[in-house]
Amino acid sequence: EKMQHPxxxxxxxxxxxxxxxxxxxxxxxxxxxxxxxPKSEVSRHCIPExxxxxxxxxxxxxxxxxxxxxxGPTVILNSAxxxxxxx
Numbered sequence: 001e002k003m004q005h006p007x008x009x010x011x012x013x014x015x016x017x018x019x020x021x022x023x024x025x026x027x028x029x030x031x032x033x034x035x036x037x038p039k040s041e042v043s044r045h046c047i048p049e050x051x052x053x054x055x056x057x058x059x060x061x062x063x064x065x066x067x068x069x070x071x072g073p074t075v076i077l078n079s080a081x082x083x084x085x086x087x
Contacts, residue, residue: 034059039083046081048073054083 037052037059045052051063053076066073079087 042083043081046077048077051076051080053079053081054085056085 037054039054042052042054042059045061048066049063051061051066053060053062062069062076066076069076
């Protein structure tokens, strides 16, 4: 049973989206860059401003996704410039 005041109807109000999140929602997610990029090239992209990750043979530029990752940017940076298939 929901706790509510007896004289008021229950009303579900979602929390407002922060401005930073609104901006991120407007940008389209990026797909894989390529399947043919060597690991030596991927390893060069390991900083927050330029972050690539290889997953199952595909390379992704996750630079703009880091702030949206549920675990935060640290989780992404731990795999930056590496093959994250088994993580």
